[in-house]
Amino acid sequence: MRKRYALVGTGGRAEFFYGAIARDYEETAKLVAFCDINETRMNYANQLLEDKYNHPQIPLYKSSYFETMIKKEKPDTVIITSIDRTHHYYIIQSLELGCNVITEKPMTTDVEKCQQIMDAIHRTNKEVRVTFNYRYAPHNTKIKELILNDVIGEVYSVNFEWALDTQHGADYFRRWHRDKRNSGGLLVHKATHHFDLVNFWLSTTPETVYALGDLRFYGRENAESRGVTNFYQRAYQDERALNDPFAINLEENKHLKAMYLDAEHEDGYHRDQSVFGDGISIEDTLGVLIKYKNKAILNYSLNAYMPWEGFIVVFNGSKGRLEVQVKEQSYINSGGSKADEGKVKEKFIRVLPMFGQPYEVNVIEEEGGHGGGDPLLLNDLFGHSKEDRFNRSASHIDGAISILTGIAGNMSINSGLPVRVDELFM
Incomplete structure (x- = not known):
């Protein structure tokens, strides 16, 4: 049935x-x-x-x-x-x-x-x-497999840098996400993916979170400090947006026009707000230090205005080091092609044994978004799911732990103090 x-x-x-x-x-x-x-x-x-x-x-x-x-x-x-x-x-x-x-x-x-x-x-x-589709991406599953197989031993520390490019990153500052009341900011809306990956990779949960963050690139004040004077509220029918590389023209994209521009008379939602306007309450530059219950330490950063999209992650363990770099295609909601969403453009996974020669690990990408991870997730949701030794299907517990990490980060930014995750939740 x-x-x-x-x-x-x-x-x-x-x-x-x-x-x-x-x-x-x-x-x-x-x-x-x-x-x-x-x-x-x-x-x-x-x-x-x-x-x-x-x-x-x-x-x-x-x-x-x-x-x-x-x-x-x-x-x-x-x-x-x-x-x-x-x-x-x-x-x-x-x-x-x-x-x-x-x-x-x-x-x-x-x-x-x-x-x-x-x-x-x-x-x-x-x-x-x-729906944590990043768990299903072949390169992320391979990382999990290498750690499970004890290739670098017990993981003591992780350095994790995520870069959002000026197509994808800027889009969070055009849309409803720019108001932290709507999205929880990038530490909740976006980094929930990344914190979940670390929980998934290390099979642990966060204990203490300390974070710093600010709006440094987007927003009117930052633009003014760089000498920008060409301000507007939204791109639609405003000539000042014509030469702005951060603007999005809804009329030029049939899909976005039908979904947003033609629909805004009902709810007043403007999909094409200026990233250098007023009213932005989320951060674009973030750093987080996390201690996990297994004593591992994560040093995480997120920047939303980079010249490339993707991540660099390094695991330091008792038997060696694992280095990963993945460059991705930007996503559909900023006007890109659906076929290219999350497409892996470049990647490497390198193992550096403590006593031995470094070597690269080959990962075969499949058809579909996120290196073939999206079809695997969709089949898990709607098809005949198979037994999965990596337990990639995410429950409400996984969802809660990942957002509580970001929420703790937001609280730490506001207070200047570390936050214990267990104290947030009954």
Whole structure:
């Protein structure tokens, strides 16, 4: 019997899920409804479903009729791809109404909402899965395998640098993410992926978090300090944006125009705000020091204005050192090609034994986003999942631990003090 799925939030993250069901998983999954605050955007998703995937259009429900949708369409699972600050509401409502949940990361944005979700899971005995697709990328799985196989022994310290380029990184400062109340900032919205990877790689959880961060590149004040005077609120119909390499022109991208520009009359959301405008409350330059329960130490940094996209991570262990560098293609929501989303452009994994010759480890990338990791995740969600020795499927526990790391980082930035993660949560 096919499982029934309803999806909430038909913005940029939604097609990854509903497109996969319509294209690849019709034998095991059935789309039964879309739900959103914006009817224009839902209509566009429905049209894509029909035109691009040859799938019949499905019923649409405004967000105020969420409960009606659940009772009428009877989904087994609700997929949540709405704005981050609303995840907890839809997760809890879905659980209370008898549904399981698949949610985009981050699971939620603050401690109180996280506690409410955990209480609802305990109360209803239903399931919440968080879609950490980076776990499934072949190079990240290989790192896990090398550590499990004791190639460099016990890992004592990790240096982890993540670079967001000026296409991807800037986009967080154009959109709703720029308001920390919506996204929790990059330590929650973006770094939840990275903190989860470290938990996954090292099979441990964080104990103490100390963080520093600031808005150093984006924002009006920083632009003024560099002599920029060409200020505007949004790119649409503003000539001052024509020569700004950080601007995005929604009219030039048919997909973004239909999803956002044509829909903004309903909710007033502007997808193309200036990254050098006022009202930005998230950081673009971040450093975090974390001690884990197994005594490993992580030195993490995130910068959102780099000339390349990807990460460098180094593991120092009792038997040697593991060095990794991965360069990625930027992602679709900034106007790129869906086929190239998360595509691995360059990579190397190098093992340096304590007593022996260094050598490189070959990793075969597959078709699909994130080196073939995305199709593996989608099959795990909607197809016939297989036994996985690496345990890549992420639960609500994994989702909570990763966001609490970022939340602790935000608290540390505000207070100037280290934060113990266990003290945040009951």
